[in-house]
Each structure stands twice: as C-alpha cells, then as structure tokens.
Amino acid sequence: MDTFTLVSTVIVAGVFVTVILLGVFSKRSALEILDWKPTRSAEAEAEAEVDDIEQMVEAQNALRRRRGKPERSLEDIESEWRES
Template identity: 55%
Template structure:
C-alpha cells in the first residue's frame, strides 16, 4: 500500500497553531464575558509546566510510598 498524507508536515503544523489560536480566543471571549482577565499562550504554557511538575511530584510520592 502506497499511502501518503494529504497534507505536508508544514501545513499540519500551521493548522495546529491556528487551532491553538482559535481555542485561546474562544477561551478569552468567555473570560471577558465573565469579567476575568484574558490569558496569553505563554500563560497557558506556564500553567501546563506547573501542572506537569505537580503530576511528577505526585508520581514521585506514590513510588516512594510503594517502596515503603
């Protein structure tokens, strides 16, 4: 079978960035409507990094508890 993707990796990356922009704008529209401050992509990246650190800490604690 000679399957080829319908879009180039560059187009896929561009579409992903557009999706992120659209999702962030939709979230900010809701935040504006409720009087909350808008978020930037950097705000989201920082939150994701903090969440990852928190999850890693929970995994570390669980491993430590399992090792007893």
C-alpha cells in the same frame, strides 16, 4: 455436527486463511495497494495545529471577557501547564 455447519465452517476458515496468506506473501505494501498519499504535508499540519491553538485561546478569552475575568495569553497557559 451436521454437514451444512461443517461445510460452512470450512469455507469461512478457508477464505480467512487465504486472505491472511495473500497479505503475508504480497510483494506490495498496503499503501501501494490502496494508493494512499497524505493529503497535507507535515508543515501544513503544524501550521493548522498552531492556528487551532490560537483559535482555542481566543475562544477561551471571549468566554473570560463575558464573565468579567482577565484574559490569558498563550504564555500564561503554557507556564501553567508546565507547572502542573
């Protein structure tokens, strides 16, 4: 093994070990370091999910109307889902 390869490997390994040790022994959490805060509350997420479902059902019903099929309600879809 030549000298360059040995020195390069030792440097890369040293940096890797240093980063791991800094993470293990750090007093702050990753969320504090990144200053991460949720952009929306859980209530807003749930509301967005309900809106998404309503939009998907409406889009599916629009396709069904174009094909001449009867529309489906959210209850129909939920009952079909529970049966399977």
